[in-house]
Amino acid sequence: MIDSAPRPAGDPPAAAVAAVRLADMAARPTEEPAARKTAVELKDVSCFYGSFQAVRDINISVAEREVTAFIGPSGCGKSTVLRTINRMNDLVPIFRLEGQILLHGQNLYDEKADPVEVRRRVGMVFQKPNPFPKSIFDNVAFGARVNGYRGNIRELVEQSLRRAALWDEVKDKLKQSGLSLSGGQQQRLCIARAIATEPEVILMDEPCSALDPRATLQIEELMADLKTRYTIVIVTHNMQQAARASDRTAFLTMGDDRAGYVVEQGRTMDIFTNPKNQLTEDYVSGRFG
Amino acid sequence: MTAPAVAAAATRFDPRLAQRKLWGTIFLGACMVAIGILLVSLVLLLIDILRGVPWLDAQFLTSYPSRRPAQAGVLPALVGSIELGLIVAAVTFPIGVGAAIYLQEYARDSTVTRLLRTNIANLAGVPSIIYGIFGLAIFVRALALGTSIMAGALTLSLLILPVVIVASIEALRAVPNSQREGALALGATQWQMVRGSVLPAAAPGIVTGIILAMARAIGEAAPLIIVGAVGFVTFLPTPLAPGYTVLPITVFDWASRPQADFQGIAAAAIIVILVIMVFLNVLALVIRVRLSRNIQW
Amino acid sequence: MTAATSSLARRKATSERVIETLLFLAAALGVFTTVGIIIVLAFQAVEFFAIVNPVDFLTGTVWSANIQPYHFGVLALVASTMLVAVIALIVAIPLGLLAAIYLAEYASMRVRNLVKPLLETIAGVPTIVLGFFGLTFVTPNLLKPLFGSSIGTFNGLAAGLVVGLLITPLIASLSEDALRAVPRGLREGSLAMGATKFETTRRVVFPAALSGVMASIILALSRAIGETMIVVLCMGTSPKLTFNPLESGQTMTAFIAQISSGDTPQGSIQFKSLFAVALVLFAMTLALNLVSNRIVSRFRNVY
Numbered sequence: 001m002i003d004s005a006p007r008p009a010g011d012p013p014a015a016a017v018a019a020v021r022l023a024d025m026a027a028r029p030t031e032e033p034a035a036r037k038t039a040v041e042l043k044d045v046s047c048f049y050g051s052f053q054a055v056r057d058i059n060i061s062v063a064e065r066e067v068t069a070f071i072g073p074s075g076c077g078k079s080t081v082l083r084t085i086n087r088m089n090d091l092v093p094i095f096r097l098e099g100q101i102l103l104h105g106q107n108l109y110d111e112k113a114d115p116v117e118v119r120r121r122v123g124m125v126f127q128k129p130n131p132f133p134k135s136i137f138d139n140v141a142f143g144a145r146v147n148g149y150r151g152n153i154r155e156l157v158e159q160s161l162r163r164a165a166l167w168d169e170v171k172d173k174l175k176q177s178g179l180s181l182s183g184g185q186q187q188r189l190c191i192a193r194a195i196a197t198e199p200e201v202i203l204m205d206e207p208c209s210a211l212d213p214r215a216t217l218q219i220e221e222l223m224a225d226l227k228t229r230y231t232i233v234i235v236t237h238n239m240q241q242a243a244r245a246s247d248r249t250a251f252l253t254m255g256d257d258r259a260g261y262v263v264e265q266g267r268t269m270d271i272f273t274n275p276k277n278q279l280t281e282d283y284v285s286g287r288f289g
Numbered sequence: 290m291t292a293p294a295v296a297a298a299a300t301r302f303d304p305r306l307a308q309r310k311l312w313g314t315i316f317l318g319a320c321m322v323a324i325g326i327l328l329v330s331l332v333l334l335l336i337d338i339l340r341g342v343p344w345l346d347a348q349f350l351t352s353y354p355s356r357r358p359a360q361a362g363v364l365p366a367l368v369g370s371i372e373l374g375l376i377v378a379a380v381t382f383p384i385g386v387g388a389a390i391y392l393q394e395y396a397r398d399s400t401v402t403r404l405l406r407t408n409i410a411n412l413a414g415v416p417s418i419i420y421g422i423f424g425l426a427i428f429v430r431a432l433a434l435g436t437s438i439m440a441g442a443l444t445l446s447l448l449i450l451p452v453v454i455v456a457s458i459e460a461l462r463a464v465p466n467s468q469r470e471g472a473l474a475l476g477a478t479q480w481q482m483v484r485g486s487v488l489p490a491a492a493p494g495i496v497t498g499i500i501l502a503m504a505r506a507i508g509e510a511a512p513l514i515i516v517g518a519v520g521f522v523t524f525l526p527t528p529l530a531p532g533y534t535v536l537p538i539t540v541f542d543w544a545s546r547p548q549a550d551f552q553g554i555a556a557a558a559i560i561v562i563l564v565i566m567v568f569l570n571v572l573a574l575v576i577r578v579r580l581s582r583n584i585q586w
Numbered sequence: 587m588t589a590a591t592s593s594l595a596r597r598k599a600t601s602e603r604v605i606e607t608l609l610f611l612a613a614a615l616g617v618f619t620t621v622g623i624i625i626v627l628a629f630q631a632v633e634f635f636a637i638v639n640p641v642d643f644l645t646g647t648v649w650s651a652n653i654q655p656y657h658f659g660v661l662a663l664v665a666s667t668m669l670v671a672v673i674a675l676i677v678a679i680p681l682g683l684l685a686a687i688y689l690a691e692y693a694s695m696r697v698r699n700l701v702k703p704l705l706e707t708i709a710g711v712p713t714i715v716l717g718f719f720g721l722t723f724v725t726p727n728l729l730k731p732l733f734g735s736s737i738g739t740f741n742g743l744a745a746g747l748v749v750g751l752l753i754t755p756l757i758a759s760l761s762e763d764a765l766r767a768v769p770r771g772l773r774e775g776s777l778a779m780g781a782t783k784f785e786t787t788r789r790v791v792f793p794a795a796l797s798g799v800m801a802s803i804i805l806a807l808s809r810a811i812g813e814t815m816i817v818v819l820c821m822g823t824s825p826k827l828t829f830n831p832l833e834s835g836q837t838m839t840a841f842i843a844q845i846s847s848g849d850t851p852q853g854s855i856q857f858k859s860l861f862a863v864a865l866v867l868f869a870m871t872l873a874l875n876l877v878s879n880r881i882v883s884r885f886r887n888v889y
Contacts, residue, residue, distance in 0.1 A: 086778060114306055120780030130771035133794050142789070143779035148303035190775065197779055198301065304780070313784030317692065323684035324701055330751055331708055337723040338715070387612030395606055396613070407879070409616045414805065414875040415868065416812025418839050419623060421846070422864050426626040447619055454616075480605045508712030511814035511839070515846040537714040537815075544718050544819060552722050559715050566710070 036063040038102075039231040040085055040201055045099035046259075047080050049092065054080050055260040058099070060250050062201070067223055067232045069246035069268065071239060073288065076252045077260025078235045082203050085233065086122035087115040103200065120147050123194030127206040129186035131178030131193070136161075136170050139178045139189055143197035156196055163229070164192035165222050184215025188222065195230070202226065204234040208241065220245045239284060243272050251280050338563070341556025349557055353523045354539065358550035363558050365522045366539040369438060370507050370565070372528055373535055376442035377449070377506045378499055384446070385453030385502075386495055392454070393461040394483050413451035420448040421515030429516050435531040436517030442528075444512050449502040456501070460494025461487060493580035500573040504566045510537035536562045627868055630861035637855060643862060647827045651841070651856045658859055660866055662827040666742065666835035670817055671810040673746025673831060674753055678806055681750075682757030683799065689758070690765035691787050709755035717819030720748035725820065733832060740822025740834035748816050753806040760805065764798020765791060797885035801878040808874035812867065814839040838867045 040062040047054045055077040062068045070078040080089065087108060089095045101108045108118050120143070131139050140157045149156060157174075161167040166188040170181070178189055187207060194202055204223075208216040223232060223245050236242050242249055249272070250265035264277045275281045282288055344358075352362020388409075396402040424444025434440040464487050472482035488495075518534055520542025526533030536558055543555035635643070638658045646659020685705065689698060725744045729737050737743070768791050776786040792799070822834035823844050836844070845860045 088774065088778060091774075091777070116306055116310075116780055116782050117304060118780075119778055120302070120304060124778040126771060126774065126778075128771055130769070130775040132772060132775070132790055142776070143781070144302075146309075146779065146781045146785050146789070148305055149301060150303055151301050193775075194779065306782075309782050309785065313782050316784050316787075317688075320684045320688035320692065323681045324688065324704070326681060327685065327708065327751075327754065328704060331704065333723060334711070334715070334719045337719050340722075384612045384615060387609045388615065391606070391609035391613040395609060405613050405616060408620055409613075410879070411872065411875055412616055412619060414808055414871060415623070416814070416839065416871055418812065418814045418842055419627075419864060419868050419871075422842070422861065423619070423623045423626055425846070426630070427622065450619075451616070454613075478599065478602055480602055504710075508714065510712070510714045511843060514814075514843050517846075519847075537712060540714050540718065541815065541819070544721060555718060556722075559718060562712060562715070566712075570710075 036066060038062065039064040039104060040233070041100075041102040042081070042084070043100045043102065045081070045084060045097065045101060047077070047084060047089065048096040048098075050094040053257070053259045055252075056255075056257075058252075058260075058262055060262060060265060062231060062233055063248060064231050065227055065229070066247040067227050067234060067245055068248040068250065069242040070233070070235045070250050070252060071237075071242045072252035072260070072263075072283070073254065074237065076254040078252055079205055080260070081252070082205055082233060082235045083124075085201065085203055086124050087118050088124065090115050120197050121199050122201045122203060123197060123199035124203045124205065125187065125190050125194055125207045128210050129183060129190050131181070131186050131189050133177060133179055135175045136178050136181070136189060137174040140192050140196050143193060147197055157192075160192040160196040163195055163226065164188045165218065165225070166192055182215070184211050184218055187211060187215065187219060191219075191222065191226075195226075199230065201231045201233065204232065206235055206237060209237060216241070239272075239286075243268060251275075251277075251283060253279060253283070338556050338559050340553055341558070341560050344554045344557040345560055349554070350561070354521050354534075354542075358543075358548070358554050361543075361554055363536060363539055363561060365525055366534045366536045366558065367561065369518075369522075369526045369533045369535045370537075370562075372438050372526065372533075373442050373445065374503045374507045376439065376528060377446050378503045380443065380446040381450055381453045381502060382499055385450050385499070386457050388450075388454045389457030389461060389495075390483060390488075393458050394479070394487065409451050409454055413455070416511075417448055417509060418511045418515060420444055421512030423447070424512060424516045434529070436519075436533070437531055438526055438528045438533045441513050441516050441518055441533070441535075442506075444516050445506045445509055448509065448512060449506055452505065453498055453502045456498025457491070457495045460491040460498065463494060464490045493577045496580070497573040497577045500569050500576070504569040504573075507535070507565055507569075508537060508562060510535075510541055513538055514541070536565075623868065627861055627865040630858060631865045634855070634858035634862045637858070638862075644866075649827075649836070649841075651845070651859055656855065658862075659827075660838075660863060663836060663838045663841055663863060664866070665827050665829060666817075666821070667811055667837040667839070669742045669829055669831060669835065670746045670749055670813075670821065670837060671807055673743060674749035674810040675803065675807060677747055677750025678754040678757050679803060682754045682802075682806075683761055685754070685758040686761035686765060686799075687787060687792065690762045691783070691791065705755040705758050708751065709759075711752075713752065713813060713815040714819075716748050716752055717816040720744045720816060720820040724748060737832040738822075738834050740820065740824075742821055742828075742831040742833065742835050745817045745820035745837075746831060748820060749810050749813050752813065752816065753809050756806045756809060757802050760802030761795070761799045764795040764802070767798065768794045797881050801881045804874050804878040804881070808871045808878070811874070812839065812871050814843055818843050838863050842867075 038061050042058050042060045045058040046056045058081055060081070070082060072078050083089045084097060084101055085108070089097070097109055103118075103121065107113065132142065134142075137157055140160050141153050144153055144156050158167060161170060166185060169185060178186065181189060191202075208219050211219065220241065223234070226232060227247075234242075234246065246268045248266065249268045251263045251271060252260050253263055254260050264271065264275060264280045271280060272284050275284060349362050350367065351364050352360060353364055355361040392402070392405065396405070421444060424440060424447070428434045428440040428443045429436060432440075434443070468486045468490055469482055472486040477485065513535060518538045519532065520534060520538055522532060522534040524532075540555045540558045540562070543551045543558065643658050643660055645661065646657060647661045647665075648657040648659045649662035650657040685701065689701060693701060721744070724747060725737070725739060725741065729741065729744055772790050772794060773786055776790045777783070781789070817837045818840045821837065821840060823836050823840060824834050826835065828835055841863055842860050845856055850856050
């Protein structure tokens with residue numbers, strides 16, 4: 001249970017308690033290597049903005065330490081679905097969610113769940129790089145400081161920048177402003193920043209759409225590396241990118257009622273070469289979108 | 290992340306959510322207190338002014354100042370304020386709107402234009418009393434207008450000119466370019482376009498700006514003290530004759546006297562000022578709404 | 587000549603040129619005014635400085651213009667001015683910033699529509715009314731009960747508090763603009779990392795808006811320094827160099843008002859000193875306004 005009530009001094013942090021329970025689960029005999037554990041599961045999720053239904057009956061499984069891509073024509077609700085996973089939609093007052101979203105078995109929308117804690121465990125990288133007007137170091141250290149990191153922050157910053165493939169380029173100028181970097185570097189800075197809170201899942205909302213092709217390629221290579229440690233969910237307009245970089249794909253589209261829904265999901269290879277649904281085939285072969 | 294890694298991560302962070310959220314609540318409370326203080330201050334101000342209500346009657350509005358509070362009135366001050374306001378409006382209208390039209394419709398982006406703009410912005414920050422001194426030197430002495438309403442009005446016009454210019458520029462800017470292009474495409478000259486298309490469309494905003502500036506001028510006292518308005522005037526002022534008073538100066542004169550009754554009539558005069566200002570604000574609002582209704586983009 | 591062959595060229599009509607020139611003159615009036623103010627102040631001040639040593643004037647700490655022996659140390663007036671201004675800022679900065687942050691980050695539409703008019707109303711109250719409020723309410727009902735006999739009817743604290751009320755809307759509205767100008771992406775980035783809303787405001791949004799906030803504070807300081815009616819009514823006219831807000835004093839503006847409204851002969855040294863004081867006042871406010879503009883243009887973050 002994600003606990004947001006004050007706990008008496010001396011108790012271990014609630015997240016650690018939950019984690020110990022997860023460790024119990026992991027101690028059970030594992031499934032075959034091909035079928036990974038589910039990190040995030042969306043169960044019968046529907047989203048409403050006031051009376052307008054944005055997406056309906058979303059059922060998606062996101063496997064651990066894989067890249068899962070959401071693809072589909074613009075306006076079909078991919079970003080909305082992505083943002084439910086870190087409860088960013090809560091910022092809109094008229095937003096309402098029905099259904100459940102489970103992160104390693106815990107319902108993120110449980111009444112007792114605190115969105116602030118959810119967002120530490122589920123990181124996000126945005127479409128337009130948004131580094132703070134602070135030094136590179138302070139950017140990466142931000143999440144750690146805010147969340148009460150107990151270890152050595154310098155080490156954390158270096159580790160995060162290394163994992164984001166940015167360390168070598170900035171190690172001599174950590175005090176410079178994050179805004180002084182190029183677009184691609186800024187986005188990698190944002191990734192390093194997100195990693196620094198040691199999230200379980202990293203959400204990426206069209207992370208390359210504001211970047212040039214070279215920077216895009218760097219980010220995609222980075223994703224291949226990141227997935228060894230983190231579960232990644234990416235929304236992308238770029239089908240080739242989804243085909244290149246993701247392990248699983250979910251294809252969404254807008255129905256006649258203007259609400260988005262999942263048409264098909266599965267291993268990326270299958271979706272692109274052997275789709276089961278005609279709509280999917282039409283989309284991936286470029287007949288609409 | 291694997292389960293052990295999740296567990297390890299969990300112990301490295303000490304989120305202490307409840308404590309952090311408490312700070313947020315305390316901050317929000319501080320914001321409420323601040324707004325509460327502002328609200329209470331305004332309320333106390335209004336209550337303080339209410340002490341003038343018993344003194345406010347027809348006799349008050351139609352009498353001349355007197356050494357005895359019970360018989361004192363604001364007639365010369367009222368007349369003076371109205372004359373002042375009208376002259377200020379009449380002067381700032383052509384000059385302020387003219388300057389705004391130049392800056393918005395004619396001026397190209399050049400050093401001179403930038404100089405003009407920054408200059409107007411700087412003038413808005415000059416203390417009102419400095420305008421008084423300037424007015425004393427130029428209007429009272431050099432132009433020999435003496436201590437007349439005209440001198441005072443011209444001084445105040447300079448004071449509020451930046452306000453009128455800025456408000457008019459905003460009103461002109463709000464007119465969509467399609468209006469300008471439409472007129473020019475029909476062969477109109479620039480002035481014809483401005484006068485025929487842009488000005489009528491910007492009229493509500495401009496008129497509102499002038500009325501609000503007038504309201505501001507009627508409340509001013511400091512510059513007028515310098516140019517010679519006095520408190521005790523026993524005749525009705527005319528624009529060019531020396532000697533006049535306005536409501537704020539009367540308030541100043543009466544408030545400076547220790548007797549409690551004078552405080553009372555000072556408050557009554559303040560109520561008159563505020564009523565005029567509220568009236569002008571409402572008028573500006575009504576004009577803007579009614580004139581805007583005739584304009585559809 | 588048929589219509590097809592008539593010349594397309596048309597000289598700009600003379601009337602158009604005249605109109606444009608007139609409009610230009612209207613816009614240029616601002617420059618004439620600024621130059622005029624400087625000339626008027628400088629000319630008259632020069633006459634004063636022919637009699638009184640400028641260094642003595644600028645560094646002297648005793649101001650006695652009406653009582654012999656005459657002393658013209660402007661620092662006495664500046665001290666009172668700054669005393670009031672500092673008290674005003676101590677009041678206005680927290681009130682204004684809290685209101686601004688609340689309006690920019692927390693308030694719903696409905697609350698905004700209540701709080702913004704509140705601020706605008708305070709901003710619209712004439713300073714003579716505020717001065718009256720300070721004299722007839724703040725001093726007798728708030729300060730006298732608090733300080734008893736150690737506070738006079740005329741004191742700097744009342745003046746400072748009321749001027750603080752006057753400049754709060756200025757800080758609030760300009761700071762609110764600065765906060766709103768911070769891009770939404772920064773807030774989202776911070777929240778997405780598990781920061782609370784308050785932490786986001788404190789660590790990301792407010793620092794990003796800092797240049798605009800500082801500029802608003804400097805402008806408010808300038809306004810406080812140039813304020814006349816409130817200090818005249820609340821603080822009185824005894825110009826001794828004092829930093830005690832419980833005593834009366836005289837600011838630069840109050841002195842100027844006093845000399846002008848009295849029977850001081852126009853050729854007298856007192857009258858001339860008025861222009862010297864006004865010159866100092868003008869220079870101070872102009873410097874502050876220029877600094878404020880500079881801060882906005884130089885430190886504006888490019889996102």
